[in-house]
Amino acid sequence: MHGLGNDFVIFHGAVTLTPQAIQRIADRRQGIGCDQILLLHDLSPGVFQYRVFNADGSEAEQCGNGLRCLARLAYDLGAPEDAELHFEGTGGIHLAHRVDRERIRVGMGIPMLDPHSIPFEALARAVSYPIDVSGMEFTVGAVSMGNPHLLLRVQHLETAPVAKIGPALENHTRCPARANIGFVEVHSRHLIHLRVHERGSGETLACGSGACAAVVWGHLMGWLDPKVAVHLAGGALEVEWAGEGAPVYMTGPATPVFSGEIEP
Incomplete structure (x- = not known):
């Protein structure tokens, strides 16, 4: 299943x-191939527990595109079409409901902006932070959507140094849990384009939590309105944030690809 090309292998049950198994399954040449692996466990009708694992085998706290795909799977497996679904993960509890046949709206929670909570090493909270990478200084925003994100504004997204700066910032000493790195091109107050280097997976076609983090930072910087279209390589998401203390909402598609069984 995929959300705008950000693809997942989902295991339903215990x-x-x-x-090592995660790495083998995620391998695009010798396994099934995916950006992340999701585990979905039923707790009660309409209530689920989930876990997220990156392609390198590390566990992630959150995944916005993955949440939409988990909700789509739950509906396809028989959850009532008008039901609001509850998903419990290490990044918090999230509610999802179906907008139409293809699109799912997910409550992504209240963004965390305190450096200690993200986590990001800084003396005090700020809207943006200077950071040094190999002698070059960048200005970044830092936001947690249940998982850590650093954001950079760029003028030309196509030529942004995602492959070089992304891994360097992901593993920066000021990011004790590593971080997802978003490169943001602002087109207007209600439209941005985004590329994301995801922690443990590299650049992906889309990142739902990264889209939410980018809108939060852009709103705090005064660049964006509360409702923003986020265009990624795999397609567009709609992100809404009313401001500090409010939850973020994300709407976008979730698409099944195939189902099957694998040998242990």
Whole structure:
């Protein structure tokens, strides 16, 4: 299943995977191939527990595109079309409902902006922070959507140094849990284009939590309105944020690709 090309292998039920098994499944040449692996476990009707694992075997706290795909799977497996679904993960509890046949709206929670909570090493909270990478200074925003994000504004997204700066910032000493790195091109107060280097997976076609983090930072910087279209390589998401203390809402598609069984 995928959300705008950000693709997942989803296991439904009581499943335990080693980091080595995750790496093998995620391998695009010798496995199934995916950006992340999701585990979905039923707790009660309409209530689920989930976990997210990156392609390198590490566990992530959150995944916005993954949440939409989990909700789509739950509906396809028989959840009532008008039901609001509850998903419990290490990044918090999230509510999802179906907008139409293809699109899911997810409550992504209240963004965390305190550096200690993100986590990001800084003396005090700020809207933006200077950071040094190999002798070059960048200005970044830092936001947690249940998982850590650093954001950079760029003038030309196509030529942004995602492959070089993304991994350097992901593993920066000021990011003790590593971080997802978003490169943001602002087109208007209600439209941005975004590329994301995802922690443990590299650049993906789309990142839902990264889109939310980018809108939060852009709103705090005074660049964006509360409702923004976020265009990524895989397609567009709609993100809404009323401001500090309010939750972020994200709407976008979730698309099944195939289902099957694999040998242990």
